[in-house]
Amino acid sequence: MNISVSIYDKLKSYGFKLTRGRKLIINFFIDRNQPVSAMEIMDFLHKRKINLHKTTIYRQLEFLLELNIIRQLQFADRKKMYEIRTSDHHHHLVCKNCQKTEKVASAALETEIQTMEKDILAGSDFKNIRHSLEFFGLCRQCQ
Amino acid sequence: MNISVSIYDKLKSYGFKLTRGRKLIINFFIDRNQPVSAMEIMDFLHKRKINLHKTTIYRQLEFLLELNIIRQLQFADRKKMYEIRTSDHHHHLVCKNCQKTEKVASAALETEIQTMEKDILAGSDFKNIRHSLEFFGLCRQCQ
DNA sequence: TTGACAAATGCAACTATGTTGCATTATTAT
DNA sequence: ATAATAATGCAACATAGTTGCATTTGTCAA
Structure with missing residues (x-):
């Protein structure tokens, strides 16, 4: 099964909504398959004229962390990085x-x-x- | 030889000055012997009515890092932590x-x-x- | 297909941590 | 005691992230 679909199913089974922003963020994580920062997500969306507010991005990150869909990393600089959880x-x-x-x-x-x-x-x-x-x-x- | 004295000597040999603030910070690192944040240093000094400006604290941290007297650590939260370098x-x-x-x-x-x-x-x-x-x-x- | 309801979003204002340029002060060697 | 320069203080700014609250959107049941 496709990774993003299995994540969507997980969210649906909990009763969470599949919004445009959420799907875009999840797919960005899957496609990048590398640590990304909140800022990189913002830039990615902004370039595609999708205006998700930064508050929303941070709340999605918190949400995806809680559900163990992504993990948080901390490198040398001040920014937090996140990556999709894989086995x-x-x-x-x-x-x-x-x-x-x-x-x-x-x-x-x-x-x-x-x-x-x-x-x-x-x-x-x-x-x-x-x-x-x-x-x-x-x-x-x-x- | 006493650790703080050996650090003082190192600084002197480079031609750097031993200011009150610098000595206090170095000794705080030695005594704590644990990771500390910039904020903890500020609080420590403030409690003792020693008003080193936060700019000075950050500059001392940068300085001590460059001289390899302390190392920087990064834990889960956003703050940077520092600890004295020992063998x-x-x-x-x-x-x-x-x-x-x-x-x-x-x-x-x-x-x-x-x-x-x-x-x-x-x-x-x-x-x-x-x-x-x-x-x-x-x-x-x-x- | 349409409401109702909860989940998700946007916005403004705010917090925490850290940085910069520049004028002033303090330490050191002589 | 003084000159040279390292170190400091200050104000203003930058960046990353957070909070409360009003509004919008997605989902499910009818």
Whole structure:
């Protein structure tokens, strides 16, 4: 099944509405398949003469986060980034200068992180352990 | 040698001045030995009736970063955090709710991350690879 | 197809965090 | 004590995100 349709079905089953803006944002996330910021969503829509208010964009992001359709990332700068949630667990390699992003993944690393999370659960008072691992560097153009 | 004195010496050797504000900020970093935000520094100073302007605080942070005396971290929220640079490589376990922070470390994990960084260097166009790994959870009080 | 109802949106005003240019002050070496 | 310049303060601005409330839109049942 098409990803966007399965997301639409999920929203419908909860009783949420499929508005034009919501569909556009969801599809933008799917097509980009990369971290995007609120600003990039705004620009994308604005170029296509679709005037969704910034408040609406932020509220859609909050909404999609709550439903676990997207995840939030935090890179070096101040902006929050978001990406569509897919089953593959990956991390990012982000250019410190231009923010260009690539996905990276390593099974061995995942295993080690999972061990670490178990150790933390056992050795601290914290619950619901999650992690964020990102790599930074300078891409070819910015070197 | 005392940490703060060695930092003072470093600054002096560069020809930078040891102002009251700079010394207070450096010592706050040393004493806290934890990530702190610009706001926390301001509050700390303000409580002691020391009125350093926020511009000055931000400029000191920039300055200390450039000299590698502190490092910048980015957790889930919008604020940037900073901590004194020490030789021990560690990560953080941050409460998603109250931002309470603990240090965590694992030799096995470091090895795996280093391998990953080497792989990235070999397999991408990126140079100067660094990483950021943070764990999140809910601390005892916030569960 | 049309209402009714809740979900979603737009708008204005606001908050928090951080930045810039420039005039003034403080620290340091001599 | 003074000159040189590093550091500071201030006002104004920039950016990212938030809130309350009135209005509009999408959905479902009739």
